[in-house]
Amino acid sequence: MKTADVTRVLSKNMLADGYSIIFDLERSHDTYFVDEITGREYLDFFTFFASNAVGYNHPKLKDPAFLEKLTLSAIHKPANSDIYTTLMAEFVQKFSQVVMPESMPHLFLVSGGALAVENALKTAFDWKVQKNLARMGKLADSKTEFIHGLGSKVIHFKEA
Structure with a gap:
């Protein structure tokens, strides 16, 4: 696909009101992303909402053995917090x-999104309970009576 067509093609099926830059996946490097349209480099303070802390095209992330493992894991995307x-x-x-x-x-590792927020909240609640247990006594069991599963209810709006 031609770079000049990206926004037009996306606009046919989705709201395409993002930045007017087309991210160059191959030429972006270190902490600089490259606009595929102009070739201009930008020092990246955005980092995709802080989800890309490593930078772009780090040589170790292009290692064939690493890419093989990454691909295998990405294809299946196991819920590693429960299935190892x-x-x-x-x-x-x-x-x-x-x-x-x-x-x-x-460590407390979760992929991201609503489930990450849910698990972060459960971690915070559990910490708070442990911290205040002597003063407050027993609270609700976080696995059965708290917010467990709330992330899935976001998908089913009538249950949320």
Whole structure:
């Protein structure tokens, strides 16, 4: 497809009121994204709403072995918070060795969106309960009486 046609094609079937830049997936690099129309580079402070913290086209992200694992995981997109995979265990092991400080030994990994917000809220509620348990006594069981499953209710508006 020609770059000049992107916005017109998208506008036929969806609201295409985004930026007038066409993101160049191949030429964007480091912390710069490239406009495919003009070839101009922009220092990226946007980072796709902070979802791209690594930058663009990092050489290690183009490694064939890494891409093979990424593709395998992306095809199936397992719910790794409940169903475990060898790839997840490898990631957690490496992440804990390289990134995690000893003072923060635990991870809570969720893909994103409504479920991530729901799980972040459950984590915050659980923390608050543990912090105040002695003062307040037992509260609702977060797995049966709290907001568990609220994310799916967003999809079914009449239940929300």
